Amino acid sequence: MEPKPQQNECGCDCQPQSDRSNSARLTPFPMAPPVPKPSKKEEDADIPCCGPPAGPKSSPDERPGYILCHFVERFLSTPAGAVPVVKTALDRKDTIGTVLTRIGIGRNDYKVAPGLYGVGAPDADSPVLVTANYKLSFDALRKELSGINAWILVLDTRGINVWCAAGKRNFSTEEVSDRVRGAGLDRVVNHRKLILPQLSAIGVSARAIKKSCGFEALFGPVRAEDLKRFLQNGMKADDFMRRVTFTLKERVELIPVEIAMLWKPAGWILPAAFFLSGIGPGIFSLSRAWNGMLAIGAGLLMGVLSGGVAAPILLPWLPGRAFAVKGAVTGGIFGLILLGLVPALGWAKGAGLFLFILAISAYQSMNFTGSTPFTSPSGVEKEMRRAIPLLAGAVLISALLWVGSAF
Amino acid sequence: MKDFRYLTDVSTLALDKEICVGCGLCETVCPHGVMRLNGKKAEIIDPDGCMECGACDTNCPVQAVRVTPGVGCAAYIIQTWIRGKENASCGDVNCC
Ligand code: SF4
Numbered sequence: 001m002e003p004k005p006q007q008n009e010c011g012c013d014c015q016p017q018s019d020r021s022n023s024a025r026l027t028p029f030p031m032a033p034p035v036p037k038p039s040k041k042e043e044d045a046d047i048p049c050c051g052p053p054a055g056p057k058s059s060p061d062e063r064p065g066y067i068l069c070h071f072v073e074r075f076l077s078t079p080a081g082a083v084p085v086v087k088t089a090l091d092r093k094d095t096i097g098t099v100l101t102r103i104g105i106g107r108n109d110y111k112v113a114p115g116l117y118g119v120g121a122p123d124a125d126s127p128v129l130v131t132a133n134y135k136l137s138f139d140a141l142r143k144e145l146s147g148i149n150a151w152i153l154v155l156d157t158r159g160i161n162v163w164c165a166a167g168k169r170n171f172s173t174e175e176v177s178d179r180v181r182g183a184g185l186d187r188v189v190n191h192r193k194l195i196l197p198q199l200s201a202i203g204v205s206a207r208a209i210k211k212s213c214g215f216e217a218l219f220g221p222v223r224a225e226d227l228k229r230f231l232q233n234g235m236k237a238d239d240f241m242r243r244v245t246f247t248l249k250e251r252v253e254l255i256p257v258e259i260a261m262l263w264k265p266a267g268w269i270l271p272a273a274f275f276l277s278g279i280g281p282g283i284f285s286l287s288r289a290w291n292g293m294l295a296i297g298a299g300l301l302m303g304v305l306s307g308g309v310a311a312p313i314l315l316p317w318l319p320g321r322a323f324a325v326k327g328a329v330t331g332g333i334f335g336l337i338l339l340g341l342v343p344a345l346g347w348a349k350g351a352g353l354f355l356f357i358l359a360i361s362a363y364q365s366m367n368f369t370g371s372t373p374f375t376s377p378s379g380v381e382k383e384m385r386r387a388i389p390l391l392a393g394a395v396l397i398s399a400l401l402w403v404g405s406a407f
Numbered sequence: 408m409k410d411f412r413y414l415t416d417v418s419t420l421a422l423d424k425e426i427c428v429g430c431g432l433c434e435t436v437c438p439h440g441v442m443r444l445n446g447k448k449a450e451i452i453d454p455d456g457c458m459e460c461g462a463c464d465t466n467c468p469v470q471a472v473r474v475t476p477g478v479g480c481a482a483y484i485i486q487t488w489i490r491g492k493e494n495a496s497c498g499d500v501n502c503c
């Protein structure tokens with residue numbers, strides 16, 4: 001059988017990789033392939049068959065098997081080999097990556113290769129800044145370094161940010177020491193100092209680092225944006241640089257992922273709502289089930305918006321210390337709003353839906369403790385021991401009201 | 408943090424002044440200003456501000472300041488209830 005050159009969507013003769021291997025398998029005698037004479041188009045196979053004209057030539061820095069990172073400006077030769085010098089301005093690719101990561105897409109694999117990088121025109125006396133290999137941490141650092149000459153030592157924190165990696169001991173004393181040795185840092189710089197982000201102190205002991213690799217570890221500011229001032233101050237951090245904050249901006253950045261979590265519980269709450277709503281005297285009513293599911297779905301949405309958006313934004317102004325209380329307050333308001341929009345529910349269903357929204361909102365808000373930099377695990381556990389039974393009770397009562405209203 | 412306060416009297420933070428050598432590292436590494444060096448000894452000046460991150464414990468050269476560190480994350484704590492401390496992990500996207 002003769003493999004026929006297939007036409008693909010773009011209407012030309014070039015074939016996708018899979019088709020090519022397929023035709024090779026179908027060819028009985030590879031020595032004399034009965035392939036028709038390649039057309040003009042096939043000979044030029046290295047130009048894209050469709051779309052815009054070919055892009056620029058390969059950079060001389062490219063190596064087979066590696067991908068040149070778009071944030072690398074040039075390479076600097078050092079006694080420990082070539083070191084990439086990175087840009088301090090973020091481009092469109094960085095921004096798209098940030099947005100996707102913020103909404104939870106590809107978040108688990110957004111990282112840069114660990115090792116030594118440079119910024120500006122670093123020399124043997126330039127400071128060494130240590131950071132995590134989560135791309136957002138790396139970007140946050142380099143974008144604050146315009147006009148500064150420094151080395152950046154990126155650790156393998158498995159693509160996790162500084163704070164969480166330090167908590168999990170991926171940003172650890174051993175990782176710092178190994179990376180310092182691996183990068184040949186003692187051949188690149190004359191001094192013996194590392195500047196670590198303050199939040200890494202959870203996982204690294206400055207004394208142990210000194211002991212194991214000979215470098216003195218200084219804890220720099222919590223936020224990369226204070227680094228310039230820290231360096232200008234002769235590597236001294238003031239109280240302000242040492243304190244974590246939780247500004248409106250920092251809270252808002254966490255919201256998209258909070259909402260993305262809606263889909264998981266919706267997968268079982270909605271079918272359950274459908275089933276419960278259909279129960280009634282006589283036969284299972286499909287229309288009642290459908291309408292009930294829509295109402296509960298709206299309630300779920302309200303609860304998540306309330307606990308996952310409103311509560312984080314209003315956090316400092318909501319009453320109560322416990323997050324469940326804060327979430328219940330916003331949940332009450334959102335519940336009343338929904339009942340105002342859907343007045344024809346009747347008291348039992350209305351009360352049930354209200355309780356449901358309250359519980360979802362309180363739970364969602366309590367989950368936000370995982371993203372805040374001031375909630376202690378002992379506190380969260382204490383809060384949960386009290387809140388979880390109450391919330392479970394509220395959901396149960398709400399379900400009973402909902403089903404009971406049909407009889 | 409002065410504008411964000413969580414539950415009071417819950418932190419496991421404890422300081423043994425007897426063995427403190429007054430190096431001041433705990434004050435340096437604490438992101439909430441909980442510890443302060445007063446003369447030759449450290450002091451806990453704001454116990455309710457502590458988030459139990461463990462930075463002071465990790466860095467104290469003589470283990471004078473101790474805390475049970477962990478993540479204050481509801482999803483994680485539920486897992487420790489269900490599966491026990493060793494197997495708990497929060498696969499939650501929002502969490503660390
Ligand atoms: S555990 Fe963390 S927040 Fe608490 S005192 Fe120590 S360094 Fe400060």
Ligand code: SF4
Pocket residue numbers: 422426427428429430431432433434444448449466467468469470471472
């Ligand atoms: S780190 Fe330890 S020894 Fe140093 S001041 Fe604090 S408690 Fe004292």
